[in-house]
Amino acid sequence: MPAYATNMRMKFPIVALALEIITIILFAVFVVYDDGKGHGHGHDAHSNKTHPEPAQPMELYPMFQDVHVMIFIGFGFLMTFLKRYGFSSVGVNLLLAAFGLQWGLLMQGLWHLEDGKIKVNILKIINADFSTATVLISFGAVLGKTSPVQLLIMTIMEITIFSINEHLVANVLEANDVGASMIIHAFGAYFGLAVARVLYRPGLKNGHDNDGSVYHSDLFAMIGTVFLWMFWPSFNSAIAEPGFTQLTAVINTYLSLAACVLSAYAISSLVEHRGKLDMVHIQNATLAGGVAVGTCADMNIGPFGAMLIGLVAGIVSTLGFKYLTPILASKLGIQDTCGVHNLHGMPGILGGLAGIVACLHSRLPSSSHLLPLRGDAAMQAAALASSLGFALVGGVVTGLIMKLPFWGQPPDQNCYDDSIYWEVPEEEEEHEESLAHADHSKNKAEV
């Protein structure tokens, strides 16, 4: 067993403060307010269009707030399902996202400097929030097995690599990915899985006592699920072209998610003992429709097309949780705590494929479409490949850095347990319970 130095007293404060101070210096050099006088500041980061400047600087603000809720409440509470890891889930989620949005604003902005400056506006902070989503997805794969310092390192690495791939996909390949199925969801998932593979822990092969939920922790997780589910139409449409294109993105996502719920519930019941529903599926697979419809959310796929995508995503995701996750862990050494492969990985690829099909279909002369279909199937395919490639290579490199022995990762027996990095209140009840339990054993022995 390697040595574990989990005392964070010096290393965490130093890393966190150093990163923040460096970031502030970079902001002092590069970042100014948008004054509306620039050119092209309406250009969004991960879509190949320059959309007209919004009439009002605050026009997208309600959309931003929806995305903000998804990042901080949605992802944060979704991961509180673990019985003894809720503080880390929602707390470290806040830490990573708060740092990530600053770093993301810099990394994304560097590709679009105006007079040497990054001009912050609502679109830019939406994209900054988006960039953190990649990290939060990867966080799900390694949840419970990493220290806050390791995760801060992952945040810098992943957002930097994400920004390169995003630039490539949106500006070089000019592919469409309005809801970011490829560049956020698939990217974040495979990045996280690669990290998890590098950090493989043989000691957890047979599971861990704390790697499970209790009744109330599952309810906390549903807060995350439902907020993600409700605001996903904003995620997929926030950077779409204003007007009817944005409306299309909203409607496609709304319907895809609704159809996805039905198939996730149906398959969960089908594969479980006595047809019972499994909370893991409900918390996660119901969201796969939002991921899978992302790339083509703003295309004219028809409302029923969106629903079909959602239906398939719910099926694929639920089956993944039931059958694929255990195989990944046992055969490939990929211990995916939250099953991000099923919620973000496969549905993200499905989304990328749907985007390719939608582009192919738009070439047919018979297809009538209200909305112009941009992009080219080959470019879409290249964008998917690029996203997967950057994710896997970036994840392996990042994992190797995270594996260095001085970042305070927890020993196996302290995984999935807040008390290694948090002051956890003494639970009077629990204490008594364990006394009672000990007591019981004693009595049992007497009998």
Added chain:
Amino acid sequence: MPAYATNMRMKFPIVALALEIITIILFAVFVVYDDGKGHGHGHDAHSNKTHPEPAQPMELYPMFQDVHVMIFIGFGFLMTFLKRYGFSSVGVNLLLAAFGLQWGLLMQGLWHLEDGKIKVNILKIINADFSTATVLISFGAVLGKTSPVQLLIMTIMEITIFSINEHLVANVLEANDVGASMIIHAFGAYFGLAVARVLYRPGLKNGHDNDGSVYHSDLFAMIGTVFLWMFWPSFNSAIAEPGFTQLTAVINTYLSLAACVLSAYAISSLVEHRGKLDMVHIQNATLAGGVAVGTCADMNIGPFGAMLIGLVAGIVSTLGFKYLTPILASKLGIQDTCGVHNLHGMPGILGGLAGIVACLHSRLPSSSHLLPLRGDAAMQAAALASSLGFALVGGVVTGLIMKLPFWGQPPDQNCYDDSIYWEVPEEEEEHEESLAHADHSKNKAEV
């Protein structure tokens, strides 16, 4: 005792998938995106006015998201107060609303086809969300005593019947019900009560161990309460005429709810032992002001008029919980789990009556009003009667269908218990507790 076949393994997946596939086919035939070129698509479903087309297709989107939160977080968490039924409350709420919004979009849209198509826009999805509220209200009446399959059947039936009544009220009677006191709240409540009456369980006459809350489940329920309370102004104003009429609906609802809180707290304290507050009242009766001001929210009733309505609603609702619910159960065989009669039934009727009075008042020559008062008192009364009639007849018919013995309803002893339809995590603590308890009994015997 009837035979109970609560194994959902085949029947639930088949019903859920079949419904979803049929729905997708109907969407493929009937539903297209709104392209802004239609006529009258700005017409809202449950108000007798054609309001001008919004300047922007996304104008109502923030209102939609507020309503969305009420449906999925509000209703979902409000029902988590039961100690062992939180998974079903928030989970089945998601299932029913996700299916209901698709079905509602079809049923409501069929009355307003344009060129044989339903053109989806934000107003349409707000109304689709609204239609699910009827089902979620009725769900509250039968909470804990029905299977997911029974509830899916109720969803189809109730939304179909709701759409007929809504069409009658808004387009034939041309009554005003902007916040849907009559056509959603009273309708949903009496529909649910009729179903509950048909499904009467003598075995639960003396209560059930699981029909109660624990400390944390009451806090989860408050998440639902507070989100409903906060966003109710959006519910009552979302489909109001844009501009100052919409503002009036917001202000009336905001003030009615605020006044309602004071009276609900006061009466709760007045009727309870030693003046203590009762969580059941706080979770529910504080919302009655939003229901009761619904019908006349967009009318010129004056800010103080809205507050009076809220004040009365809070009193009526709290007294209902304390004195009427037990009588309904013991004398009429109506076992109303969440007390929807007190939150939606009586306040809904109160709202209908307030609408009649507001219309009568507007006839007096002395009344000055900034806002035109539309509608006619007789039509308002007919609308209320229609809503109650459709609800009661529809509820009885639906209840009889739900009573058929093959839908997997739970036996009495498994009511209010998630574990019959859900994989529930083993609670280490609980397990130990019960051991400890057994242990205690043993020791006691020894003494």
Added chain:
Amino acid sequence: MPAYATNMRMKFPIVALALEIITIILFAVFVVYDDGKGHGHGHDAHSNKTHPEPAQPMELYPMFQDVHVMIFIGFGFLMTFLKRYGFSSVGVNLLLAAFGLQWGLLMQGLWHLEDGKIKVNILKIINADFSTATVLISFGAVLGKTSPVQLLIMTIMEITIFSINEHLVANVLEANDVGASMIIHAFGAYFGLAVARVLYRPGLKNGHDNDGSVYHSDLFAMIGTVFLWMFWPSFNSAIAEPGFTQLTAVINTYLSLAACVLSAYAISSLVEHRGKLDMVHIQNATLAGGVAVGTCADMNIGPFGAMLIGLVAGIVSTLGFKYLTPILASKLGIQDTCGVHNLHGMPGILGGLAGIVACLHSRLPSSSHLLPLRGDAAMQAAALASSLGFALVGGVVTGLIMKLPFWGQPPDQNCYDDSIYWEVPEEEEEHEESLAHADHSKNKAEV
């Protein structure tokens, strides 16, 4: 020990209903809907500018809803961290805010009558919500040690005094305080601390068993924290001048909060045993950046300037929780349950000072600024002094009134315990636990 008459049966209902009925009468006399025909109704209460009337009466509605969520979910759940006081935290928060917004609308409106009337619009209800924030902050200082009747009295007193100070600061001194660092946060904190001082309880000098959290109560509190954190940009920008000034307020707050998270986490880890994070710091100090950037949120302080303010606020706040709160309690007799001094008091003063510095800086000829800097450093300083003065004097007077022996304050042993004012569900588990515990003791004795 004084006599305690904690039976609320008559006094609470009478006080609550009397206050509501008086309020409704005042509304009948003074309050009408805004019809858009007035003059100056676009004037906001705590900023010295008359901004142009919004083009649409509903334009600010999404901002209003964000603020609404902060008041009712944010403050309400933030205080649920106490293990046995969650009902009171979220429930009494609802009560006080619901009454406070009505009272605030009257008190603020009386300074801006048009034709003898208060014309309600969205800006007015945003300001009404704001006025309740002062009370909710003070509530945090006395949480667990006061009765609902005492708190209703505090609400009337504090909002009345707040409105006077707000008028003085905004209209007489013409100081800038767009995000209300001084007039809400510092005011509310020092008002509450003064009340807490007057109500000092020597019996709680050595702490109280219930004055602490359990695992799940800390998670409930994080719901409050995260919603406050996310929507704080709306709080600080809601009443800013529309357009790029409002955008600046959003961006400054967004960045200040992000930087504040990093410093709060870093310092928490630095001062705790083995570098562990402390939930009290995370729940509170991460928000100090929003408070501290309030006064100058709409000024051209530069994105990095906002981040510096956030960084300092996070440090000051965390250190305050660790070192200052215990001293205030032991040396000065100020028992500050939630540590509002650290979250609102010191960061509020910091915000006021930052405002003074920003004004001084704008006088320098070398400073280039996109946005006009209004106000004068001396006026800013006078505004801060006025806010602190009104808070301390008002708090002492209010505390003396609250100390009168007939308002039903709880005896020391019932502090921090819902069950004195609420029907609390019997916790089967707990009951068994205590049996088990008793049992254990017995067995232990036998050994």
